Amino acid sequence: MENEPGCPYHRSQDLLMSWMSGYPFFVASAIGGFVAWLWWYRQAQGNIPGPKGWPIIGCTIEVMAKWHRMHDWFAEQYSDTTKTFYLYFAYPQIGVYTVDPANVEYILKTNFSNYPKGRTNNYPLHDLLGTGIFATDGALWKEQRRVASYEFSSATLREFSTVAFREHAVKLVTILARFASTAEDFDLQDLCLRMTLDSTCKIGFGVDLDCLSPSLPSVPFAKAFDEANYISFYRYCDPLWQLKRMLKIGSERKLKECVKVLDDFTFDIINKRRKDMAAFTDKPSQSDLLSRFIDMCKRDNEGAAYTNKALRDMILNFIIAGRDTTAVTLSWFFYMMTCHPEVADKIVEELVTVTEQPAKHTQEVTEEEIVEFAQLLTYETLGKLHYLHAALSETLRLYPAVPVDGKEAAEDDVLPDGSKVKKGSITGYVPYSMGRMKSLWGDDAAEFKPTRWLKDGVFQPQPLFKFTAFQAGPRTCLGKDSSYLQMKMTAALVLRFFSLRLVPGHPVHYRTMLVLSMLHGLRVTATPRSSPPLQ
Numbered sequence: 001m002e003n004e005p006g007c008p009y010h011r012s013q014d015l016l017m018s019w020m021s022g023y024p025f026f027v028a029s030a031i032g033g034f035v036a037w038l039w040w041y042r043q044a045q046g047n048i049p050g051p052k053g054w055p056i057i058g059c060t061i062e063v064m065a066k067w068h069r070m071h072d073w074f075a076e077q078y079s080d081t082t083k084t085f086y087l088y089f090a091y092p093q094i095g096v097y098t099v100d101p102a103n104v105e106y107i108l109k110t111n112f113s114n115y116p117k118g119r120t121n122n123y124p125l126h127d128l129l130g131t132g133i134f135a136t137d138g139a140l141w142k143e144q145r146r147v148a149s150y151e152f153s154s155a156t157l158r159e160f161s162t163v164a165f166r167e168h169a170v171k172l173v174t175i176l177a178r179f180a181s182t183a184e185d186f187d188l189q190d191l192c193l194r195m196t197l198d199s200t201c202k203i204g205f206g207v208d209l210d211c212l213s214p215s216l217p218s219v220p221f222a223k224a225f226d227e228a229n230y231i232s233f234y235r236y237c238d239p240l241w242q243l244k245r246m247l248k249i250g251s252e253r254k255l256k257e258c259v260k261v262l263d264d265f266t267f268d269i270i271n272k273r274r275k276d277m278a279a280f281t282d283k284p285s286q287s288d289l290l291s292r293f294i295d296m297c298k299r300d301n302e303g304a305a306y307t308n309k310a311l312r313d314m315i316l317n318f319i320i321a322g323r324d325t326t327a328v329t330l331s332w333f334f335y336m337m338t339c340h341p342e343v344a345d346k347i348v349e350e351l352v353t354v355t356e357q358p359a360k361h362t363q364e365v366t367e368e369e370i371v372e373f374a375q376l377l378t379y380e381t382l383g384k385l386h387y388l389h390a391a392l393s394e395t396l397r398l399y400p401a402v403p404v405d406g407k408e409a410a411e412d413d414v415l416p417d418g419s420k421v422k423k424g425s426i427t428g429y430v431p432y433s434m435g436r437m438k439s440l441w442g443d444d445a446a447e448f449k450p451t452r453w454l455k456d457g458v459f460q461p462q463p464l465f466k467f468t469a470f471q472a473g474p475r476t477c478l479g480k481d482s483s484y485l486q487m488k489m490t491a492a493l494v495l496r497f498f499s500l501r502l503v504p505g506h507p508v509h510y511r512t513m514l515v516l517s518m519l520h521g522l523r524v525t526a527t528p529r530s531s532p533p534l535q
């Protein structure tokens with residue numbers, strides 16, 4: 001029966017044969033083979049630390065899925081045994097990310113020449129930053145670094161900056177007093193960004209933008225600057241940006257318009273300043289960076305070396321480097337003060353001791369009081385605020401303004417821990433993860449604890465390649481002292497007069513960008529210190 005044609009056995013065998021010889025079998029085999037290959041591809045990565053990638057697209061899906069909590073996802077990759085991991089981007093790009101201080105020292109100092117910023121970093125920023133210090137390598141970078149280091153360390157610039165920082169901190173606190181008097185909540189991050197833009201423009205160009213004037217206006221330069229900044233950094237994750245640029249559409253068209261606003265503004269100032277300085281040769285130069293750079297050209301008889309474009313690039317790079325970093329650090333610091341009011345109390349206690357001015361029990365804060373107290377905050381006085389310095393450093397440990405920083409390997413290399421680096425790989429260190437490693441900071445690494453930075457009340461700096469918020473090595477941040485000065489001035493003035501409270505339910509989370517800003521801002525209420533808090 002079963003050998004007879006037409007029986008069920010034969011029918012199923014025929015069916016199998018015809019299916020196997022047909023299209024569906026081919027497709028099924030191809031899918032099966034592909035799945036097996038994928039399985040093998042991912043198994044083969046078994047021993048490589050880091051998330052497993054897919055052929056061609058690498059970890060693009062994982063990165064996109066984790067984008068909103070990228071820095072925490074990075075931190076989860078590390079353990080006591082894994083201090084370096086690999087991240088496969090779309091082929092052929094690979095990232096090597098480390099939290100091992102020995103590797104960090106090797107990348108940033110020992111083998112510095114093998115780890116420039118490279119095209120990966122410089123190209124997307126070129127339209128905005130040109131050939132300024134932040135976006136160049138090699139001889140061009142070296143020369144700017146030499147000039148800028150000299151200018152940044154001058155006592156004249158320091159004095160000029162202290163005055164600007166004080167003036168702008170007073171404006172910010174006066175606005176807080178207004179909000180406090182009406183019990184209105186406000187976005188403190190926005191105010192900090194306005195303040196640091198005002199002060200970097202004052203120090204950079206000698207120009208007051210007045211973003212902190214009482215009406216909190218929308219300033220065209222500020223708007224164009226923010227937008228250009230955002231779009232330039234967005235290019236890192238927008239695979240279509242070069243096409244959009246070529247077609248002059250979408251965000252790229254917007255970027256072009258913004259850069260034009262910045263250029264018109266900047267070139268106008270440069271031309272006027274050159275004219276003024278040429279007309280009044282006997283007049284002492286102003287103290288802003290632009291005047292100092294033009295002055296230096298005259299002194300060194302190298303006028304031709306600094307074209308208007310070169311000066312524009314220098315000043316805009318300085319503003320980019322200093323503005324957002326300081327503002328977001330202040331924002332995270334104030335957020336910490338809302339979570340740890342006992343730390344804010346200690347900062348005020350220290351202020352009272354150092355300035356010898358007891359905190360007054362006021363119901364309403366007046367501008368006169370603010371100005372009067374601000375006069376006490378000199379460079380020397382701020383230098384004595386060790387606990388405040390520790391609280392700011394602790395903020396930077398947990399919320400570094402630059403959470404991850406990547407270079408581009410010029411040649412194949414091997415890091416001190418044995419990790420292999422291929423030429424062209426993005427090779428980065430990760431301050432956000434480093435600040436949270438128990439192996440570096442102890443079991444209480446997750447706690448906000450300023451006292452870890454103090455010994456007998458005196459601030460103790462941490463090793464440079466362990467606390468990397470300001471980078472380290474030849475490209476270390478040039479504005480570290482200046483930023484502490486501004487942050488201490490602002491923090492002291494705000495906390496002396498106000499207690500801050502987070503608006504209940506306000507979400508605090510970072511925005512995944514090059515700088516660790518707060519996605520929803522920092523909405524708080526301010527009440528005069530020592531008066532009862534708002535219910």
Ligand code: HEM
Binds near residue numbers: 148402406475479483
């Ligand atoms: C809390 C505040 C700040 C933090 C956390 C910070 C951090 C950093 C970091 C991580 C870098 C290295 C970036 C890179 O090369 O990829 C850097 C570079 C730089 N920073 Fe800062 N910065 C701060 C404030 C400032 C300020 C206020 C200024 C200006 C006065 C400034 C000027 C610079 C300059 C010019 C560079 C480029 C150095 C070079 O490439 O040689 N920074 N900063």
